[in-house]
Amino acid sequence: MNVMTIVGARPQFIKAAPLCAELTSRGHKNVFVHTGQHYDYSLSKVFFDELQIPEPDYNLEIGPLSPVKQISGMMNSLETILITEKPTCALVFGDTNSTLAASLAAMKCEIPIIHIEGGERNFTRDMKIVPATTIPEESNRVLVDHISSVIFCASKRAVENLAREAITDNVLWAGDISLDTYSLISQIPSNKSDILERLNIRSGEFALATVHRAINTDIPERLVEILKGLSKSEIPVIFPIHPRTRKVMVESNLFSRFTQSSNLRIVDPVGYFDMLALEKNARIIITDSGGVIREAFFSKVPSVIVDETTEWIDLVQTGWSRLVGADSQKICEYIHLLKKPENWEPVLGDGTARKKIVSYLENWSHK
Template sequence: MKILTVVGARPQFIKAAPVSRAIRKQADEILVHTGQHYDKSMSDVFFSELHIPVPDYHLHVGSKSHGAQTGEMLSRIEEVILKEKPDCLLVYGDTNSTLAGALAASKLHVPVAHVEAGLRSFNKRMPEEINRILTDHVSEWLFCPTQTAVNHLATEGIRRGVHLVGDVMMDAVQYNSRLANEKSGILKELNIKTGEYILITLHRAENTDDPARLSQIISALNELPLPAVLPLHPRTKGKMAQMGLAITNPNVKLIEPVGYLDMLQLEVNAKKILTDSGGVQKEAFFAKVPCITMRDETEWTETVELGANLLVGADQSKILDAVDNFTVDFTRMKDVFGDGRASEKITDQLLKDLG
């Protein structure tokens, strides 16, 4: 059996690592990297750190408008599919790489497996929402991380091929936490102490592409009273420069993007996490660190319902109030993201169905 896996962005490298390990024990995998994240610090380091095999194909698509980027990926992935003739194509999450891979395969009658299916923000202004909806509707296998995701698919009339497997991010965190403790020296390098800093991530297009929202967020960061660390995404850095915005608060330490093991260490040891990332919201939950999400909605509604995650939008006053006052009792949390064996369940289901 041959599985063709398409990845292209940082969160997908993390998700693909445990699944690829499981697949390669029992089947052949061809790995395609679209190059959606083209910066070395955002891409190559993840492959070496997470022991992901070198991609069989690197498409080097890079940064473009949504239409141009997705179109070029679609054409290039189609060429790979025609050459490799896989039994199925596996995609992750909600990026342009995900959509391009799913469309290319479905038009060539290659069945699609979607890991992290069924997530919904119900905000179709987000390109990620469009990507995930379209991918779900052309997929043969829909591997859901939570019961909420299963319910969303059922509401849309999708019941065939739906499998509740748990969250592959939990697999990744469990596998890599020990490695991070052994190998990461990021706290010492940055001269920060456990539980005494806020970790910030900021990259979502709904924030960075909207001058009003980005201005509110930067204003809030410039008033943070506690030490903070912000690994600055290249795209965010560019947007800030374009809009004439800057971090002037001496409490906020700007650093280059970090590898996954360093990021895990920063998350686990933070006092609070301030983010607009979907993956970081979950990792904060796994790390038992209060999460403040700078969005108006989230796909990970379970974290909000359980009281571990607070949505503050791009409102300066709400952000600062949450930094000061939001607390979480993690001793009362339910386990809603599975048992850490999602990768094995995905692989076993594909092997069973493909024979």
């Protein structure tokens, strides 16, 4: 096969790493494209270095633009690359603008789209909780699924979601490929990270927080509520700040206000090894990130989701995650009250998604 793998954001680097390695080990050509959606070094280059992802064959360097300009710019550049490379298929991940742009470009170039982590739904488009502009991920997921040739699902629930939308052909529950990365990296000696020593924190004695989604950064009242909840914590809260969140906080005069909190420790973004070390050693994790929610689950650490809904319903139903929205009181309460459930079920697979995906594609490409 001649596969084109297209990524652009931190979660996609994490998912691409084991899949690219599997494709290469089986002798398949893999043209690797980075859209440049995550343009900050701490959100891009460091992950390529740590996960030993090969340098991209193409880097579009799109950078921070409005969604329309970003997506159209990606599509324009990708069209040229797709026509030049003539791949067997275009492989995309998740629900970002890079995912949507790559899928639309591939469709117009008549290249089959392979969607990794398809079928997940949080149904926010129907609930109308917040303005549609703050929930682009759900729209991206739906659009990409409906033009994909093959869809690999992280959860069995995703397969059911697709069936309700009359998508049943070439749909496979492979498990969550980010678990592949997590499992493989977990085998590396723990001395790859000294983040606990650098931050002078002890295992089980701190909370970890991340906030970056548009639903929370683009609505100032929500961001303030979340920060108030974190700042009231009685244990230290380590907050690796996303560049977008930092920008919003600085422009809204929130950065200086909340950096004065004794227990809310805002730090620069961290690499994958450091992030895993923080996740594994945290008492609890507060986040709006679908990737961090799952890494918390893999680490058997309970998480608080600062959103009204999530596509990862199974983690809520098993008790490992709790939805609290942007409610400062609930956030503070759950930091102290949420405990580990007694049971842990492998609802997101067994860490071998990469093998199932490549094996399926090998058979599919010969049909």
